[in-house]
Amino acid sequence: MRASRFFISTLKDAPSDAEIVSHQLMMRAGMIKRLGSGIYTYMPTGLRVIRKVEAIIREEMNKAGAIELLMPLVQPAELWQETGRWDKMGPELMRVKDRHGREFAIQPTSEEVITDVVRGEIKSYRQLPLNFYHIQTKFRDERRPRFGLMRGREFTMKDAYSFDRDLAGMQASYKVMFDAYTAIFTRFGLKFRAVAADNGAIGGTGSHEFHVIASTGEDALVYCPTSDFAANMEAAEAMPLAATRPAPAETMAKVSTPSTTKCEQVAELLNIDLSKTVKSIALTVEREMEGHINKENWLLLLRGDHDLNEIKVSKVPGLSSHRFATEEEIIEAYGTRPGYLGPIGTQQSVRVVADRTVANMADFVCGANEEGFHLVGVNWGRDVAEPDVADLRNVVEGDASPDGKGVLAIERGIEVGHVFQLGTAYSEAMKATFLDENGKPAPLQMGCYGIGVTRILGAAIEQNYDDKGIIWPTSIAPFELVLCPMGYDRSEMVKEETDKLYAALQAAGVDVIIDDRGLRPGAMFADWELIGVPHRVVIGERGLKEGNLEYQGRRDTEATAVPAAGMVDFIKGKLAQ
Known part of the structure; x- marks a missing residue:
């Protein structure tokens, strides 16, 4: 290749709307050109990187026994309606109509399409296992596209789907793909980490995310340096900070705390450590019952220096569709303004759930359900009924590792791959079955495996740059x-x-x-x-x-x-x- 016959168009300065380093450098290096919000043209140098990323992916996927096909960008609404995702996906799913008024989705992913393909082709257990993949344009109508290729609306993704006769087979296919992903990211020449993750909108029973390590990463990755434990913040189990609850040593008393609606303010006023305080978070769950909406009030308790993990909250039985209570709802349920809530004196209808660490606290400080007042020396069992207990918080650095083999550390990462154990979530919804060894129909066990091809470019740059520009790993350099x-x-x-x-x-x-x-x-x-x-x-x-x-x-x-x-x-x- 000669530069005089190639196209090179560099800029001295990045456009003003380029927010992060990878976006700025890709624009300056002439690798991408913005066409619209979250939509980019891949220029020749950028496309060369993409093709090298795709080549590595293809080689490793083929080596792992996956078979390439190509599914359409535009998909009939009927398939998405079979699984319920036509409505569940919300506004991120771009919906269009053809000239006949028929509805279609511009695909963000292809679980429905591949399941439809396989249910028409697979009849017997003898045809399994199977793993199909494709590299295709995707579209997700992000509310706020930003960060260039990191959070765009149109992007390229490699997605693969495995089909097995039973759970053991699906888990074996999952392991093969996990190992293939490890090989892929190793060949990219990037520092990465695989972490246990929440399944989110895809569904299923278990998953891992692959993250490129970068100080600018949006995601917090939790790991134990002395063991194999690793998870993203959403999925990292938080152990109680005290193994057992101490015996009460203080008498409960109500103290005046005017204009102190934050635990930090209460701790400063009372001259105590923030870790002795408990904050109360009011939630509302609305359920339709016999034609009318019934509201349930829930009170979650967290230590004052801890943060709520909403993914964990959504997994508490009864809280899958929760929302934060409004100020009016709080005043009606607790008789006071937000900032002074606590578990003592609440209505019997209020469900109280304490984080594991709070459940093992003694002599703690909490709101008195009266404006301008808090309670000190509060103890479970003696002063207030024992709560329901759940893991509700984000872990912090130095927490005990859930595997008991050390303490946790935290680093930042950029998600670039995700592997899911789907199980039968899609095959049952779409009646994708096969005849087993006994001639009886059984649902296919599925796995799903994605890599953000174009997102790799942004992640690689966020990990590899200096004041002169990009530093590509050799394997994916233009x-x-x-x-x-x-x-x-x-x-x-x-x-x-x-x-x-x-x-x-x-x-x-x-x-x-x-x-x-x-x-x-x-x-x-x-x-x-x-x-x-x-x-x-x-x-x-x-x-x-x-x-x-x-x-x-x-x-x-x-x-x-x-x-x-x-x-x-x-x-x-x-x-x-």
Whole structure:
């Protein structure tokens, strides 16, 4: 490839709407162009990265026994209605009508379509297991698209779907895909972590997310450095901070706490540690009963220095459709304004659920259900009935690991892959069955496996950049190597050596580009540092007279002189590292 016959369009400054580093650098490097909100054109350099990502994915998926097909972008509404997701997906699902008024979805994922394919093709257990995958455009109508390719509306995803005869088979297929994903992300050359996760809107019985580690990541990843435990914050189990509840040592008393609606304010006023306080969170659940809406009041109790985990809350029996109570609802149920709520003196209809840590607290401080007052020295059993207990909080660094093998640490990550054990959630809804060994129909056991192809680009950059620009891992760089000749159009010596090296590198299978645009060295180097090509060779008359060329890796601070005759082997060695 010659730069003069390629398309390179770099910018000195990023557009003002580019919010994060990866978005800024991809725009400046000319890899993407914004067409609309959350919608981008992939320019030639960006597309080359995408194709390399796809090639690695295909190789590892094929090696794992998955079979590639291609499912349509536009899908009939009837399929989504069979599973109930036509309504459940909400406004993120882009719905369209054709000229006949028939409804369709622009696919965000393809569980329904692949299940429809398989239910028409698979008749016997002898045809199983199967795993189909495709790499296809997806569309999710994000409310607030941002961060370039990280939170766009149109994107490319690899999704795969496994089909097995029983749970053991599905779990075996899941393990194969987990291992394939580990190989894929390793080949990308990225630092990543696989963590246990919540299934979310996809459904099913178990899942893992694959995250690229980056300080700018949106997700908190919880792991134990001394064991194999790892989970995202939503799914990380929080153990009680005290194994048993201490005996009461204080007498309960009501104290005046004017204008203190936050636990931090109460702790400061009473000169106590925040960890002695308990905060109360009021929820409302609405249920339709005999034609009218019945409201249930729930009070969740968390230690003052802990944060609520709403995913965990939604898993508490009865709270799957909860919402936070309004101020009017709180005053009606508790007789006081928010900020002074507590479990003592509530109506009998209020369901009280304490976090595990709160359930083992003694002599704690909580609201008195009276404006301007709190209770101190509160104890379970003596002063208030024992609560229901659940895991309600986010873990914090230093908590005990749930596996009992150390303490937890937290780092930031960007989700780029997700594997799910779906079970029979879709096959039962869509009546996708096969005949088992006894000739009886049984629902197919499914797994689902996704990788955000275009999201990989943003995540890789967030992990690999400096003040000069992008630093691509060699395996997914738009070019592995750039040749930068000094005076290519003026020096016959430089031109001859450059062309000879270029031909030898191509013959050796190196993905190389010559910058023959005639730019000044500073401008030439700045372009390739911004674009992020990981290896550079400079060919100049001065070095050639000494028999040398200059090599510099993208992370190197200085160039290295390499004999011209040995440069091909030198580069092959660098690429093999």
